[in-house]
Amino acid sequence: MIKVLLVDDESWNRDIVRTFGSWEEHGMEIAGEAEDGREALRLTEELSPQIVITDMRMPGADGVMLMNNLHAEYPEIKVIVVSGYDDFNYAQNAIRYGAVDYLLKPIDPKELNAVLDKCRRELEEAERGQRAYALDIEVSLCLSSYKQLMRVHFNELNTEGVNLVLAGIRRELELGGAKGSAAFRQAASEMLLLLKELMRGNRLEDELLKAEISHDALASAADVEAYLKALYGGSLELLIGQRKFKNKLNLDEVRQYIDGHFAEAVTLEGLARAFFVSKEYLSKVFKLEYGCNVTDYILGLRMDKAKEWLADENIPIKTVAELAGYEDVGYFYRVFKKHYGVAPGEMRKQNASLKMSNSEG
Incomplete structure (x- = not known):
């Protein structure tokens, strides 16, 4: 239930709001009542309401003071302002501090319930956004370790390793609770972006990477894997063809490759595989050229x-x-x-x- 806090120094005004509001219909409940801004802040900390309905003119800590503090400390709370005076200054303060709406006394039940419905929809939309954001973070964290492995396997022309990474991503999407096209699209998009980065790093352009991700590629985790496997496989073939075309080992290229990937898990075995030579030969000629292994x-x-x-x-x-x-x-x-x-x-x-x-x- 959405918690609502009523704030007014006159109890009969709070009774009117309580009577006119269709609380159950909107999935709401009145969690507490306060007679001034200071008590309202204490109850806000204690009850954590999502909506505060407050009068503006109250003795002591009035509605302006309350809204000022709510805006600074609890900006996510929806505030509905009620006032018995058609006072432009109060309306200005209500707008400045993000009031959802400004209602004049005597309260019209239709207007009150319309603004309650507006608050409910805004709160639900915010919650959906938070869930989507949490899912985005979950998917990104899941992909981070796979991306590191992919960089190494791709640059070493290790097709089997690349396919194992993609299979791992598919399992994570299936078993990790990341369901739905949004998660599949994010995984496909992030891995496609990585592939473009890898291709640019190897001075290659691939026309396949310019196509949009089709809806069919996002139907399931298996479809995401198949889509990425085709793209990564085709790009690897291009890179292998480029490397094989150079029939002589270029040590300067080897060194440049290491300079660009030193923070990754670069190994002698991987380098030898990537440049189509034996690791013994690579080790020997590298040391002769640069004076160290x-x-x-x-x-x-x-x-x-x-x-x-x-x-x-x-x-x-x-x-x-x-x-x-x-x-x-x-x-x-x-x-x-x-x-x-x-x-x-x-x-x-x-x-x-x-x-x-x-x-x-």
Whole structure:
């Protein structure tokens, strides 16, 4: 039931509102009554009403004071203003603080019930919006780990891995309570956006990605999987064809790829698969060219970027670790200290002290 709070210093006025309102018909109940704004605020905190019907002229804390506080602390509450005076100043205050409507005494039952119905519809619409937003967050959180896996498998040309990710997304949509076309559309849209990003990152354009998502592709979780599998499969074929066309390993391309994906789970095996060479050969020629093996090169990139991000005190150390590709913050601390000889927090303090001494100088 929608809770309603009545506020008026005259009990007989509250009786009239209580009598004229079709409360059950609107799914409402009068949860409490107050004689002034101060008591109304106390009851608002105690009862959590969704609607407040208040008189404007009351001794002590009047309706203006009440609306001011409700607007600041409980902006989601619907306020209906009632006044015995056709006072433009009161009407202005009612509008300024977001009143749903302004009713003049003597109250017309039809007008009262019309505005109650308006409040009910607005509250229901807001609740539907909140549910949709919660579903959006749920779907996005569900997709986040799959997106990380997809980036690795796609860039390594691992078709089997790509299909396993899409099958996992289908199971999540089926078992995780995410039902309906809205959730299916969001999952399809987010994964399509990721695919466009991956294609651009590999300097490829795919005409298939320019088509709109068809209604048939959103009929079920299985249809979403089939739709994405066709798009990802076709795009992978294009990328594989591009890589195979280059019959000679270009180490500069390998290095550029690592530079752009160092925060992901890049491995020697994955790189070798992506560039159609053996991992032994790739490891050997990479070290000859750059003076270090692939693993050390990736570590160096991660540490350089982590050091750079630590210089910005607005970025939490946990976020620095994640940006550098480390989900385990403790492991990040150990690797960082081994690489630089100081812990991340200590380096941040050193940077802060250096900035302070420079500014004083």
